[in-house]
Amino acid sequence: MNLHAVKAIYFFEMSRALRTVMQSIISPVLSTSLYFVVFGAAIGSRMAQIDGVSYGAFIVPGLIMLQLLTQSISNAAFGIYFPRFTGTIYELLSAPISPLEIVIGYVGAAATKSIGVGLIILGTASLFVDLNIQHPFSMLAFLVLTAVTFSLLGFIIGIWADGFEKLQAIPLLVVTPLTFLGGTFYSINMLPPFWQKVTLFNPVVYLVSGFRWSFYGISDVNIVASLGMTFVFLLVCLGVIWRIFATGYRLKA
Amino acid sequence: MSDIISIRDLSKTYSGGFQALKHINLDIRRGEIFALLGPNGAGKTTLISIVCGIVNPTTGSVTIDGGDIIRDYRRVRAMIGLVPQELTTDAFETVWGAVSFSRGLFGKPPNPAYIEKILKALSLWEKKDNRIMTLSGGMKRRLLIAKALSHEPIILFLDEPTAGVDVELRQDMWQVVRDLRATGVTIILTTHYIEEAEEMADRVGVITGGELIVVEEKAELMRKLGKKQLILRLSEPLSAIPAALARHELELAGDGQSLTFTYDTHAGRTGITSLLEDMRSAGVGFADLDTTQSSLEDIFVDLVRSKR
Numbered sequence A: 001m002n003l004h005a006v007k008a009i010y011f012f013e014m015s016r017a018l019r020t021v022m023q024s025i026i027s028p029v030l031s032t033s034l035y036f037v038v039f040g041a042a043i044g045s046r047m048a049q050i051d052g053v054s055y056g057a058f059i060v061p062g063l064i065m066l067q068l069l070t071q072s073i074s075n076a077a078f079g080i081y082f083p084r085f086t087g088t089i090y091e092l093l094s095a096p097i098s099p100l101e102i103v104i105g106y107v108g109a110a111a112t113k114s115i116g117v118g119l120i121i122l123g124t125a126s127l128f129v130d131l132n133i134q135h136p137f138s139m140l141a142f143l144v145l146t147a148v149t150f151s152l153l154g155f156i157i158g159i160w161a162d163g164f165e166k167l168q169a170i171p172l173l174v175v176t177p178l179t180f181l182g183g184t185f186y187s188i189n190m191l192p193p194f195w196q197k198v199t200l201f202n203p204v205v206y207l208v209s210g211f212r213w214s215f216y217g218i219s220d221v222n223i224v225a226s227l228g229m230t231f232v233f234l235l236v237c238l239g240v241i242w243r244i245f246a247t248g249y250r251l252k253a
Numbered sequence B: 001m002s003d004i005i006s007i008r009d010l011s012k013t014y015s016g017g018f019q020a021l022k023h024i025n026l027d028i029r030r031g032e033i034f035a036l037l038g039p040n041g042a043g044k045t046t047l048i049s050i051v052c053g054i055v056n057p058t059t060g061s062v063t064i065d066g067g068d069i070i071r072d073y074r075r076v077r078a079m080i081g082l083v084p085q086e087l088t089t090d091a092f093e094t095v096w097g098a099v100s101f102s103r104g105l106f107g108k109p110p111n112p113a114y115i116e117k118i119l120k121a122l123s124l125w126e127k128k129d130n131r132i133m134t135l136s137g138g139m140k141r142r143l144l145i146a147k148a149l150s151h152e153p154i155i156l157f158l159d160e161p162t163a164g165v166d167v168e169l170r171q172d173m174w175q176v177v178r179d180l181r182a183t184g185v186t187i188i189l190t191t192h193y194i195e196e197a198e199e200m201a202d203r204v205g206v207i208t209g210g211e212l213i214v215v216e217e218k219a220e221l222m223r224k225l226g227k228k229q230l231i232l233r234l235s236e237p238l239s240a241i242p243a244a245l246a247r248h249e250l251e252l253a254g255d256g257q258s259l260t261f262t263y264d265t266h267a268g269r270t271g272i273t274s275l276l277e278d279m280r281s282a283g284v285g286f287a288d289l290d291t292t293q294s295s296l297e298d299i300f301v302d303l304v305r306s307k308r
């Protein structure tokens, strides 16, 4: 194991985040806080409780998930896309490091950043709404697993993308809609039965549901199913990355 | 002297179907400065990129210090430093940060004293806290060299190191290269400037169209393939080469004032005597004469031409 290399990549990526603190930390926290103000305090007080949880509190796990997904993907995608774009990837390819070490460095840094953002948002949310976390370990497990999985997905996107447009397309066109339709703002039990079935094909439902269960003990789908699906996504992403390195796809001529 | 790099039957066909390298066989000796000389598009960068692990070979193998570049990639790559042809750098990172990053990437523990030494040798010390985007092109080139040296490699690849570089940097660079060679580092540089190969290299490999057409000691190459020219300044200008002189390899200058005769230095008979005799009987007199020896450049042009 080339630990010096993993550390070099990890800290290089972390220092990039600190340089762009405005964009990488303040802006996601600010935009999410606006939801708490609007839905938690202003509108939320007039909405009915869901499964005994106030509306403002109900949406917190989903909103954290939304940021966790988009931040993980964009951090990791940008992290690996940028050296490809500027050409500095040559150094990574010529270094005595294994694909696994490259992934640990980039994905580790991206996941760390998005977990940080998630925790800051959680702290901010507690200023606006009453939160209680029934299963803190499960909460952390979902936080970490989701961050790692979607940072892996972001890494894949960063290798696949051949322009900044594609880099932003997936988070914007796929992840945001899936998150909004994945029970962030409502319980899927509120949907007509047909749409409940359709929704089960949305992977984000499992993440949001499991994460919310960690807070309030209520869930749209079984917690075991949530955890299982999260692991499945993780394995799928790992498999794709393994293929990428085995074939040199988009990395080597 | 033992070989540090052995390239065997190496070919590369890019995904578009273009064959950039054709059955390259090449051994690089430990501690030498080897110049890979060839025109643009000859395949120099492709060859270096394969050795460094950036491009996958189509067929063939490369061993470095006894290790296969694919199977023993960790040990092999740790020995190599690469200065790429293009000025590819980060923008927001500082000089110090970038060089330290490279060292870590190649598996070496931090060593600020060593990094200070290379930054000073490359006149980058004053810029160590500057962001890379504020550096000039020449400074960026220095930075790329510093990055390549950051992990104390024993083999250094310089891909077109002096393309678009000013005189001062060129001199600094050659000083660094000579110092490295003195410590036993093997240096492979690519260039399409002949003077560069002539000035620096111990051996020269000429590559064109993906084929390595000659590998030779620099001095030997020049002796073997070198030609001399005899320039005869005529007493009376000529409008054309007289028929009586047609059997000699002659060229008439544009103004008709001089004749240039080209001959092989290593040929038994140079043909000078018979030329002069023919000139006398044809009544062509000359006022002065001069000889020139062909440079590596001429040799190179000849080689490339004969290959087409």
Ligand SMILES: Nc1ncnc2c1ncn2[C@@H]1O[C@H](COP(=O)(O)OP(=O)(O)O)[C@@H](O)[C@H]1O
Pocket (backbone or CB within 6 Å): A253, B014, B015, B016, B018, B020, B038, B039, B040, B041, B042, B043, B044, B045, B046, B047
């Ligand atoms: N990634 C690539 N895909 C397809 N063709 C390439 C690629 N890289 C280089 N080539 C082609 O291979 C040939 C050799 O290129 P290169 O090794 O860069 O030459 P040199 O460094 O000697 O100028 C050129 O004709 C170039 O167009």
Ligand SMILES: [Mg+2]
Pocket (backbone or CB within 6 Å): B041, B044, B045, B046, B085, B159, B160
């Ligand atoms: Mg080149």
